[in-house]
Amino acid sequence: MSDRERITLVWLKRDLRLHDHAPLAEASRSCAEGGKAVAVYVRESDYWATDKASTEQWEFVAECLRDLSAGLERIGCPLLIAEAPSAEIVLEALLDQYEVVELLCHQETGNGWTFERDKRVLRLCRERHLPVREFLQNAVVRGRIRPPEKPEHQSFWRDWLASPQAPTPRIWRSPSTAPPLFTPPDLATSVNDTRQQGGERLALGLLESFLGERCLLHGGYRVEMGSPLHGHEACSRLSTHLTWGSLSTKRAAHAALAREPRPPYGSMMHRNSFHRRLRWRDHFLQKFESLPWMEFRCINPAAETLHGWHEEWYERWSSGMTGYPFIDACMRSLNTTKWLNFRARAMLVSFASYALNLDWRRFAPHLARTFLDYEPGIHYSQLQMQSGTTFGSIPRIY
Numbered sequence: 001m002s003d004r005e006r007i008t009l010v011w012l013k014r015d016l017r018l019h020d021h022a023p024l025a026e027a028s029r030s031c032a033e034g035g036k037a038v039a040v041y042v043r044e045s046d047y048w049a050t051d052k053a054s055t056e057q058w059e060f061v062a063e064c065l066r067d068l069s070a071g072l073e074r075i076g077c078p079l080l081i082a083e084a085p086s087a088e089i090v091l092e093a094l095l096d097q098y099e100v101v102e103l104l105c106h107q108e109t110g111n112g113w114t115f116e117r118d119k120r121v122l123r124l125c126r127e128r129h130l131p132v133r134e135f136l137q138n139a140v141v142r143g144r145i146r147p148p149e150k151p152e153h154q155s156f157w158r159d160w161l162a163s164p165q166a167p168t169p170r171i172w173r174s175p176s177t178a179p180p181l182f183t184p185p186d187l188a189t190s191v192n193d194t195r196q197q198g199g200e201r202l203a204l205g206l207l208e209s210f211l212g213e214r215c216l217l218h219g220g221y222r223v224e225m226g227s228p229l230h231g232h233e234a235c236s237r238l239s240t241h242l243t244w245g246s247l248s249t250k251r252a253a254h255a256a257l258a259r260e261p262r263p264p265y266g267s268m269m270h271r272n273s274f275h276r277r278l279r280w281r282d283h284f285l286q287k288f289e290s291l292p293w294m295e296f297r298c299i300n301p302a303a304e305t306l307h308g309w310h311e312e313w314y315e316r317w318s319s320g321m322t323g324y325p326f327i328d329a330c331m332r333s334l335n336t337t338k339w340l341n342f343r344a345r346a347m348l349v350s351f352a353s354y355a356l357n358l359d360w361r362r363f364a365p366h367l368a369r370t371f372l373d374y375e376p377g378i379h380y381s382q383l384q385m386q387s388g389t390t391f392g393s394i395p396r397i398y
């Protein structure tokens with residue numbers, strides 16, 4: 001019999017919220033039955049050193065962590081935040097310190113780096129005979145070689161939405177033995193009001209302001225989402241919160257569906273359009289879950305050698321110095337605010353691919369680290385669609 005304390009371990013990744021968080025809810029349930037639990041987030045320095053990550057993204061995450069820490073503190077849960085090259089180093093130290101009965105986390109559809117990290121963590125857990133429970137946080141099925149067709153995914157999405165959100169954790173019991181000492185990351189952030197700020201509280205405020213007022217501004221969401229003048233106000237601006245998990249897609253979709261139709265009745269059209277985009281989000285995540293190689297290879301193999309490279313043109317494009325005023329305005333706006341609406345993103349990619357003949361794989365990292373909402377599942381599908389390297393559809397040039 002081990003003299004180490006028995007705990008349930010919750011590993012947080014891109015799910016930095018208190019509400020609708022199944023692993024935290026499950027750990028809280030086990031605490032209510034007399035168990036003990038530890039929640040940990042690891043800032044993985046090897047990930048943050050990749051060319052797809054940026055200081056601004058980390059600062060958004062740090063703001064989410066500060067908000068989540070405060071929320072967990074209120075139920076008596078001290079969130080353990082550690083820094084290490086990769087998560088398994090911290091998880092292994094916790095497995096040495098405690099008798100961990102189960103590891104709870106969310107299933108993540110990430111890029112090549114996080115996929116390899118997940119495999120290392122699962123290998124460690126197998127070696128230590130530790131059961132792992134990965135909860136869904138999106139309507140994404142794991143282990144499908146072929147992504148489901150649209151109607152099949154739609155029906156999965158409907159079933160998934162019909163299931164309730166996870167209850168908010170209310171009870172927590174920490175072990176009496178302190179966790180091992182880890183280097184904490186710096187959670188201080190620069191004062192910067194040009195990019196979005198992180199945290200669940202702000203995410204819920206945005207959701208409310210969008211569904212209550214902003215989706216009706218000017219000509220309304222459906223009309224204005226592509227506007228260079230009004231898009232930043234008329235769009236939901238929830239993508240960054242959905243990416244880092246300070247808001248769950250299910251909660252956003254439930255909120256949109258729960259709105260009572262009220263005058264002007266056209267408002268339902270805008271909310272339905274928003275709801276449809278949330279479904280697309282998971283559809284793209286599902287595609288990427290099934291075809292993760294699309295981060296590195298063209299979906300259409302015949303397009304592998306379609307594009308080339310020109311360093312000076314890339315430099316001009318990425319710094320907003322091509323001499324084409326609208327292209328440069330969009331890129332400079334992106335470089336400053338870290339967000340663009342769909343149409344402007346598509347146009348920048350079309351211009352780089354078709355006008356400058358640049359290979360999407362080599363300019364993808366600039367966009368990945370500059371978009372605060374870098375979501376690999378959406379990102380690589382869209383890059384390839386707007387570069388004309390997919391199958392089937394007629395190339396779109398925005």
Ligand SMILES: Cc1cc2nc3c(=O)[nH]c(=O)nc-3n(C[C@H](O)[C@H](O)[C@H](O)COP(=O)(O)OP(=O)(O)OC[C@H]3O[C@@H](n4cnc5c(N)ncnc54)[C@H](O)[C@@H]3O)c2cc1C
Nearest residue numbers: 235236237238239277281341342345346373374375379382
């Ligand atoms: C080249 C390119 C790269 C992109 N990369 C990303 C990315 O890394 N991360 C990201 O979240 N979005 C990406 N998008 C999709 C889209 O541009 C953004 O989701 C949107 O602009 C975010 O702003 P919003 O939250 O106000 O969107 P809204 O218009 O309010 O949409 C609501 C939500 O629906 C989802 N959504 C919207 N449009 C799409 C779409 N076409 N496909 C899938 N889901 C969608 C997003 O989660 C978004 O937050 C990309 C688009 C292009 C053309």
